Amino acid sequence: MDHAPGFYFPGIMPLRVLDVGQCRPDHSSIRYLFESLGAQVEQSQLIPEALERVANEKFDLVLVNRKLDYDYSDGTELIRQMKENPVTRDTPVMLISNYEEAQQEAVGLGAEPGFGKLELSDPGVRNRLKQFLTRRAN
Secondary structure, three states: OOOOOOOOOOOOOOEEEEEEOOOHHHHHHHHHHHHHOOEEEEEEOOHHHHHHHHHHOOOOEEEEEOEOOOOOOEHHHHHHHHHHOOOOOOOOEEEEOOOHHHHHHHHHOOOEEEEOHHHOOOHHHHHHHHHHHOOOOO
16 A cells, blocks of 8 residues: 555554546646645546445545546536435545636535646645545544
């Protein structure tokens, strides 16, 4: 299991992020950012796989590409289905898109305000993400 340096504590599960629909280079950039924040990043390519994983595994945050790289399906469809399902609706989800209108649509469906790939090095984005990567008491 991969862990960000300095953030692994024996006996404590790392915070988990599911990254959905990114191409390999973008997934690598996103993974680098989140691992620097102490999270473990996993990847899914398709909406049905991501829905199954979120329903059956614990993720602290789900990131979804505006257009999934594998089949170009609409990432907001994953958000809509997650928010309609009582099992997955409370899992925070963000859209990855540089387009403001896409971000507004995602938030309207129940997503948290997301960010674009051009903002990956923005300190404000990094600070905003920390709130989703703080261990919550069960």
